[in-house]
Amino acid sequence: QDNAQAIIVGSQSTKSDIETHLGVGPERIRVVPYGVSPSYHPIPDSASVARQIAGLGLEPGRYILHVGTIEPRKNLVRLVQAYARMREELNERSVKLALVGALGWQSAPVLKTIELFGLEKEVVMTGPVPADVLPALYNGAAVMVYPSLYEGFGLPPLEAMACGTPVVSSNVSSIPEVVGDAGLLVD
Numbered sequence: 001q002d003n004a005q006a007i008i009v010g011s012q013s014t015k016s017d018i019e020t021h022l023g024v025g026p027e028r029i030r031v032v033p034y035g036v037s038p039s040y041h042p043i044p045d046s047a048s049v050a051r052q053i054a055g056l057g058l059e060p061g062r063y064i065l066h067v068g069t070i071e072p073r074k075n076l077v078r079l080v081q082a083y084a085r086m087r088e089e090l091n092e093r094s095v096k097l098a099l100v101g102a103l104g105w106q107s108a109p110v111l112k113t114i115e116l117f118g119l120e121k122e123v124v125m126t127g128p129v130p131a132d133v134l135p136a137l138y139n140g141a142a143v144m145v146y147p148s149l150y151e152g153f154g155l156p157p158l159e160a161m162a163c164g165t166p167v168v169s170s171n172v173s174s175i176p177e178v179v180g181d182a183g184l185l186v187d
Contacts, residue, residue, distance in 0.1 A: 011174035071104030
């Protein structure tokens with residue numbers, strides 16, 4: 001950090017973190033927000049979307065989507081709890097929860113929460129998926145939910161919005177910068 005003339009970061013939130021925790025002056029930090037690949041866009045061919053996600057056990061409009069590594073900062077125990085509550089309070093049994101991403105460190109509590117609520121058949125854990133399948137997953141989702149506790153940027157909400165998918169996301173760290181007023185931000 002001492003030899004760098006400039007540090008490029010993806011969000012104002014990360015810039016503030018670097019200033020605070022590393023003592024780098026704000027004049028040396030440049031914010032250049034990330035963008036998404038052109039492959040993330042609305043797909044008008046709903047039959048194509050249905051074909052691409054069918055192998056994952058999902059149907060268009062019948063799942064809530066989360067994309068990201070299964071780890072504590074993603075707040076997925078809370079997401080599974082909220083999903084279980086939604087199923088009970090709204091008597092909504094036909095919508096699945098799709099968790100797309102690799103198992104990360106300390107993922108066991110998420111798996112235990114799914115088991116605790118008896119949601120093994122309703123929560124679809126795809127693991128990592130090929131990059132060319134992600135746009136279809138976003139397009140087929142009823143909503144993309146991103147309750148992360150901390151992000152340096154938070155690319156999945158931006159990818160979802162580029163596909164025209166509604167986003168519900170946490171209101172912490174960089175996520176409000178990414179989502180702006182285009183999604184629903186929650187505590």
